Amino acid sequence: MEFSLLQDLMHIKEQAREFVEERFREFKWLGENGSEEDLFSELCFCVLTANWSAQGGIKAQRSIGTEGFLNLSEDDLEASLVAIGHRYPKARASYIVRNRSLIGKLRSLINMNPFTAREWLVRNAIGIGFKEASHFLRNVGVEELAILDRHVLSIMNRYKIIDQIPKSLTKSRYLNYEERLREFADQFGESLGKLDLYLWYFIKGKVEK
Structure with a gap:
């Protein structure tokens, strides 16, 4: 009960x-002081954690780093994810590269109505559903x-x-x-x-x- x-x-x-x-x-x-690049790294963490594990996502985030999420080619990202044992390295590398277009738009989500912000992420971010969007927003300080x-x-x-x-x-x-x-x-x-x-x-x- x-x-x-x-x-x-x-x-x-x-x-x-x-x-x-x-x-x-x-x-x-992170939500108040992180750069757009820092916020993007956290979005990548949430993309990578989906259908994998939080520990795996943390390991990937530390290994690849913000600069890797921002700059590595899709093939190099895939190779990095293979090296750390990600279950879906090819798909996740593709999602990360395609989501780079969101850099510059993430900070505005933090002070938005949380339900509106989540809907925006689900519509605009690749590899992000309601769970992953909620995860990202919570990890930048949104509580609702x-x-x-x-x-x-x-x-x-x-x-x-x-x-x-x-x-x-x-x-x-x-x-x-x-x-x-x-x-x-x-x-x-x-x-x-x-x-x-x-x-x-x-x-x-x-x-x-």
């Missing part, structure tokens, strides 16, 4: 709070959106917040599930963006991004 998830998260809230707040300060700093990845959906299903884990998420289903999680976040006393970090701590005992 939802109440038991609330109880379980309350048990770890105090020990996780410092890690969650520190990570969110990093997100806010849910990142409905398989781990979060699994928890929602286990605690009967949703009836099943869908094979795919349509826009209407994503928004429906997000609203259910928002109601839970309100009970927990945190924003959706921070709730995601508490859920990750609950799952893995650490806070990623």
